[in-house]
Amino acid sequence: MNLKQSFRMAFKSIRSNRVRSLLTMLGIIIGVAAVIIMVSVVRGSNRHIKEYYERMGNNRITVSAEQWGGMDISQSLYDYCLSLGPLVYGVTPDITTEGPIIYRDKSTGDMENGSPSIKLGSVQYSLCNNFQIARGRDLCQMDIQSSQQVIILGARTAQYLFNYQNPVGKTVLLRGHPFEVVGVYQAKDPDSEYSMDNMAVVPYTLNRLLNRRDTVDSFTVRASSSETTAEVSSRVSGFLKGQIDTERGYFSVYSENQDMKASDDQNRMMSMVLGGIASISLLVGGIGIMNIMLVTVTERTREIGIRKAIGAKRKSILAQFLIEASVVCGVGGLLGIAIGVAGTLVAGQLILRAVVLPDLPMSAGAFLFSVAMGVGFGIYPAAKASKLQPVVALRAD
Amino acid sequence: MNLIEMEQIYKIYHEGLENEVRALNGIDLSIGRGEFVAIIGASGSGKSTLMNVLGCLDLPSRGTYHLNGKLASSMTDDELSHIRNVEIGFIFQGYNLIPALDALENVELPLIYQGIGAEQRARTAREALERVGLGERVHNYPSQMSGGQQQRVAIARAISTGAPILMADEPTGALDSKTGEQVLDTLHQLHREQGTTILLITHDNKVAAAAERVIRIADGRIVVDCPREEIAL
Numbered sequence: 301m302n303l304k305q306s307f308r309m310a311f312k313s314i315r316s317n318r319v320r321s322l323l324t325m326l327g328i329i330i331g332v333a334a335v336i337i338m339v340s341v342v343r344g345s346n347r348h349i350k351e352y353y354e355r356m357g358n359n360r361i362t363v364s365a366e367q368w369g370g371m372d373i374s375q376s377l378y379d380y381c382l383s384l385g386p387l388v389y390g391v392t393p394d395i396t397t398e399g400p401i402i403y404r405d406k407s408t409g410d411m412e413n414g415s416p417s418i419k420l421g422s423v424q425y426s427l428c429n430n431f432q433i434a435r436g437r438d439l440c441q442m443d444i445q446s447s448q449q450v451i452i453l454g455a456r457t458a459q460y461l462f463n464y465q466n467p468v469g470k471t472v473l474l475r476g477h478p479f480e481v482v483g484v485y486q487a488k489d490p491d492s493e494y495s496m497d498n499m500a501v502v503p504y505t506l507n508r509l510l511n512r513r514d515t516v517d518s519f520t521v522r523a524s525s526s527e528t529t530a531e532v533s534s535r536v537s538g539f540l541k542g543q544i545d546t547e548r549g550y551f552s553v554y555s556e557n558q559d560m561k562a563s564d565d566q567n568r569m570m571s572m573v574l575g576g577i578a579s580i581s582l583l584v585g586g587i588g589i590m591n592i593m594l595v596t597v598t599e600r601t602r603e604i605g606i607r608k609a610i611g612a613k614r615k616s617i618l619a620q621f622l623i624e625a626s627v628v629c630g631v632g633g634l635l636g637i638a639i640g641v642a643g644t645l646v647a648g649q650l651i652l653r654a655v656v657l658p659d660l661p662m663s664a665g666a667f668l669f670s671v672a673m674g675v676g677f678g679i680y681p682a683a684k685a686s687k688l689q690p691v692v693a694l695r696a697d
Numbered sequence: 698m699n700l701i702e703m704e705q706i707y708k709i710y711h712e713g714l715e716n717e718v719r720a721l722n723g724i725d726l727s728i729g730r731g732e733f734v735a736i737i738g739a740s741g742s743g744k745s746t747l748m749n750v751l752g753c754l755d756l757p758s759r760g761t762y763h764l765n766g767k768l769a770s771s772m773t774d775d776e777l778s779h780i781r782n783v784e785i786g787f788i789f790q791g792y793n794l795i796p797a798l799d800a801l802e803n804v805e806l807p808l809i810y811q812g813i814g815a816e817q818r819a820r821t822a823r824e825a826l827e828r829v830g831l832g833e834r835v836h837n838y839p840s841q842m843s844g845g846q847q848q849r850v851a852i853a854r855a856i857s858t859g860a861p862i863l864m865a866d867e868p869t870g871a872l873d874s875k876t877g878e879q880v881l882d883t884l885h886q887l888h889r890e891q892g893t894t895i896l897l898i899t900h901d902n903k904v905a906a907a908a909e910r911v912i913r914i915a916d917g918r919i920v921v922d923c924p925r926e927e928i929a930l
């Protein structure tokens with residue numbers, strides 16, 4: 301008996317036992333789809349969070365340092381970071397001040413979802429915080445040195461104040477002082493209302509004008525990669541220890557990567573828990589398959605007896621059951637993957653508002669597992685039955 | 698050597714235990730090519746057991762059995778399958794058709810296991826069904842046929858391979874006398890026209906009377922074995 305005939309026979313048998321075939325498939329479909337959806341959505345949410353951190357500017361180190369009554373350390377911190385060479389991507393003062401920003405009859409004080417955060421930074425502010433210029437220009441060295449009253453607007457703030465007009469060249473009032481808008485940043489997070497794009501940057505040398513302070517006490521250092529973040533943090537700490545007398549001042553060095561790692565850990569936990577639940581559902585599906593396969597073969601012991609009585613060899617019987625089981629389970633597995641992919645896309649939209657694609661190796665794993673389950677539990681009793689004496693098998697009913 | 702040669706065949710169930718059953722208790726039997734043999738005996742005398750061993754569906758506990766010159770009593774499972782496939786056609790009391798397959802597909806089965814290609818297989822199977830008068834019913838499923846028709850499908854399946862031996866265990870047992878006669882006629886016709894060797898179990902004396910040779914079994918032994926003319930049924 302050749303392979304083609306085995307396949308024909310298997311399909312014939314599947315078609316003539318539609319309900320049973322469907323029930324077998326159902327277990328596989330549900331199991332595979334559940335695993336794919338659950339694990340993919342968790343993975344997708346992980347990636348989502350990571351991307352959020354990346355857009356915000358990852359590998360950032362927040363440095364606060366102040367020597368009471370002492371000198372400003374911004375120049376020496378800048379020089380030190382420069383000396384770290386490729387470990388550091390950029391460094392900027394990062395001071396916050398109050399609004400509102402007013403343009404004609406519009407004031408950011410009236411914004412529904414909160415007023416923008418107004419930052420004082422250097423030319424490296426955008427570099428450290430992952431902003432890119434959409435219109436106009438960024439801060440330049442001249443602005444800093446001569447304390448120019450210029451302002452770069454974040455996308456949301458610009459949109460609020462100017463709607464669709466070009467803000468570049470216009471003058472706004474920041475706490476009563478006129479500032480010329482020289483640039484607008486690209487939106488980093490256009491979907492969110494409470495956005496990191498609701499912001500503005502002015503030269504940090506205006507600290508005196510806006511905050512009535514001479515010294516800069518907070519900075520953002522951006523390390524070149526997540527691997528170097530810890531090292532830069534500890535080196536900067538070491539440097540500050542040498543610079544600041546802690547009896548007459550303080551410093552702190554803090555990296556957001558720590559937050560990210562915590563949320564990463566949390567997600568990994570969730571991934572494991574949900575993955576575990578999904579695996580259990582796959583296992584239950586597998587047990588269902590096993591059950592049906594066992595019943596199938598018992599039910600068909602007589603058929604096996606007839607086939608043997610008229611000349612089927614063991615391997616013909618085995619081939620038939622193997623092919624039947626693989627076809628049923630394979631088709632079920634493929635349907636499971638299809639439903640899993642569709643379900644993942646839908647769940648991704650509903651839960652994360654993002655396109656989440658299923659994890660390929662995991663889908664393949666779930667597929668193989670359920671097929672192996674079906675084939676294994678289909679083949680084992682069939683192998684047993686194929687070894688029966690035909691008289692014994694024929695007696696069964 | 699004869700087509701069938703049995704020497705001291707025993708089939709013992711639960712051997713050595715207190716519920717031991719000697720279903721076959723030292724059978725010596727030889728049957729030649731082209732004979733038409735009826736096997737009769739009381740219920741439980743061992744007729745089916747003998748037929749199963751003769752038909753290579755079951756192995757004897759002891760003894761030697763040569764079928765067509767080959768030692769069937771010590772063959773492997775697959776060798777026995779092969780013998781059943783090419784040498785023997787079976788007709789069972791309960792038809793034993795596969796319910797999921799239609800008449801043609803049931804008849805094709807032994808041909809599939811012989812590895813015969815689809816076209817020739819379908820042609821041969823159709824011819825066999827026509828020979829038993831079911832040329833119009835090739836695509837009926839067993840559940841759509843009467844008992845007599847099902848038994849004739851079973852006969853078509855048994856003869857489709859052109860096997861030299863046909864074995865039938867009470868083929869008319871589940872049929873009314875008229876359809877039973879039709880089935881027997883088919884067997885006699887095969888015997889006459891093709892020279893097929895036929896072994897038939899029956900407890901109907903009329904059926905046995907139509908055979909050329911009658912063997913009576915009692916308690917697992919052959920008690921009478923003679924040509925039809927001599928037997929006093």
Ligand SMILES: Nc1ncnc2c1ncn2[C@@H]1O[C@H](COP(=O)(O)OP(=O)(O)OP(=O)(O)O)[C@@H](O)[C@H]1O
Nearest residue numbers: 710718719720738739740741742743744745746747
């Ligand atoms: N699998 C088995 N296990 C134990 N005993 C068995 C088995 N098969 C048959 N027997 C016994 O062997 C003896 C012969 O049985 P067999 O089926 O050959 O009888 P039979 O002549 O065909 O009877 P019937 O006319 O009723 O069909 C009986 O006593 C039966 O109980």
Ligand SMILES: [Mg+2]
Nearest residue numbers: 744745746866
């Ligand atoms: Mg019997």
